[in-house]
Amino acid sequence: MHELTLCQRTVEIIEQQAQRLGARRVTGVWLEIGAFSCVEQSALAFCFELVCRDTCAQGCALHLAQQAAECWCHDCEQHVHLLTQRVRRCPQCNGVNLRIVADDGVQIKRLEIEQE
DSSP states (O other): OOHHHHHHHHHHHHHHHHHHHTTTEEEEEEEETTTTTTOHHHHHHHHHHHTTSSTTTOOOEEEEEEEEOOOEEEEEEEEOSSSSSTSSTTTTTSSEEEESSSSEEEEEEEEEEOOO
């Protein structure tokens, strides 16, 4: 379950940022899940709650957003949104020159904190 490892690293970063900002507590976290990350949202939410125990982020609200699966097609020179991660051809022009634009990780997009 790589969600646990992702959450552990995420909470480490959150704690570092909270300390840097002089935050007493983190009340909200916004995460964006990469379209090609293979992260299960419910498992991530479960692990996040566990990992936040006894940290400045304990009890914070977790907001998850799924990134769109997006590629750049070199053949038709357009950004294309994919309905599935297994697409090998451009849905616009049927070209095979696709470059993945979407991420394969989890990014912290925003933190909500209470100051000391």
